[in-house]
Amino acid sequence: AQTVTQSQPEMSVQEAETVTLSCTYDTSESDYYLFWYKQPPSRQMILVIRQEAYKQQNATENRFSVNFQKAAKSFSLKISDSQLGDAAMYFCAYRRARGGAQKLVFGQGTRLTINP
């Protein structure tokens, strides 16, 4: 079974600084997708960024980018120019590319605090 591990329960960063959230995963498959979801205090789960494992290029979405290291099974999220609205729980998630009904496997989450 696939597992996703986020080893940082909490992180904090000064506003406008850069922060990196870590995620590792375990799978025997070669084709899969990885996601970062944001959960603000409102509880709504919001997709931040996604990465297809067959793509070598790291995904970017505005201030959010990932460092995808397939051999190391590592998928970190970098947030640049942190803003107060970035404060939230961040979840890393894994999904098989074939079959599996698009079920996501989530990590335990990292709570990100932004200090003004």
Next chain:
Amino acid sequence: NAGVTQTPKFRILKIGQSMTLQCTQDMNHNYMYWYRQDPGMGLKLIYYSVGAGITDKGEVPNGYNVSRSTTEDFPLRLELAAPSQTSVYFCASSYPGDRVVGELFFGEGSRLTVL
């Protein structure tokens, strides 16, 4: 466009009571899911459905039941509520297809407390 709608948003149950969490989506998604999120933890899959009339167990199905009579609705039934079922429940849906990098669309969650 409402997306995924869950009701109720909050509920307190007594041990042994039963209830149904309602979930409906208006995006014509075939795939629907129920997750639970315990305090400080990630989401765990309870049940999922790939279409009307088809459901299957996820990682933590014990104590729950589901049905899928229409594409839009995917209710989650709790029978004989127990304190271990105190959690936040999320319904989600997605567009099907293996090669589709399917984003899951989540409801706002339902906080359930069993006392």
